[in-house]
Amino acid sequence: MNVGDHASGPGHVPVMLDRVLELLGPALQVTGRAPIYLDGTLGMGGHAEAMLDAHPGLRLVGLDRDTVALERAGRRLARFGDRVTLEHAVYHELPSVLDRLGVPAVDAVLFDLGVSSPQLDEADRGFAYAQDAPLDMRMDRTQTLTAAEVVNGYPPAEIARILREYGEERFAQRIAAAIVRERVDEPFTSTRRLADLVRSSIPAATRRTGGNPAKRTFQALRIEVNGELDSWRRALPAALAALPVGGRIAVLSYHSLEDRITKLALAAQTADTTPPDLPVPLPEHQPRFRLLTRGAELASDEETTTNPRAGSVRMRAAERVREAT
Helix, strand or coil, X not given: CCCCCCCCCCCXXXXXXXXXXXXXXXXXXXXXXXXXXXXXXXCCCHHXXXXXXXXXXXXXXXXXCCHHHHHHHHXXXXXXXXXXXXXXXXXXXXXXXXXXXXXXXXXXXXXXXXXXHHHHHCHHHXXXXXXXXXXXXXXXXXXXCCHHHHHHHCCHHHHHHHHHHHHCCCCHHHHHHHHHHHHHHCCCCEHHHHHHHHHHHCCHHHHCCCCCCCHHHHHHHHHHHHCXXXXXXXXXXXXXXXXXXXXXXXXXXXXXXXXXXXXXXXXXXXXXXXXXXXXXXXXXXXXXXXECCCCCECCCHHHHHHCHHHHHCEEEEEEECCCCC
């Protein structure tokens, strides 16, 4: 979730920055040309800025679907001049972006998934259940679908599915039924009204633990509005395909659904697929990647103390060791 990866100031620091630099740095030690770093979730450019400072010859290709984030990142990174190319795009569009830029491969890739700090902190974006705001939740304000349209227009079974699958909400059916019942009299337009409805739909005993009961519902709606999981399922294989031998990727996930997609995709690329009945491994079935992290790495206690939004991060990283056949 690009949480903390943004503008200067207290509490706005890139998540797991030192570890990202450590893991991706070796892939950028190329000779004879400028190494290329793809930041698929640019946010305010915190990771990108550190990477450009650490590698003076580096060229950045930065993607973000949020035009406000791109504008702010552009100001932050302006001092790097033509080393920086910023594109308004969703990360699954990276193949077409690279093709248009004439970039056949990238040496290192970072994805810092989910919602960004400014999106959470700016009430009018409608991401935060703790502030009253229009029920929006669009990362890209040029798109048409909003959270209000989902809540007021989707059939009850579809709302329940979204809450159950994307929010892992135990009371999805009850919340969906309450939404449909209430929207008949008055459509939902504000985050506060929706958050209050979710709270009242959940048993009192459950409300007393686990933080704000609206958290899972808001997460689920945000994922639906922005097509996050479908986009991520397409983006990760595309990013892996863009890496040459020695190229590296790091992924920061903030909930189990994103991390599960990442884990399975990397596991498939790091497995030996030689049929088990053969006596020796076949070269063409050897792993294409090797894992750089053992399982999912967490932020340190020190970092989560100074940057609480790093508390849910899970990092996975890998390096290409063999070209695809």
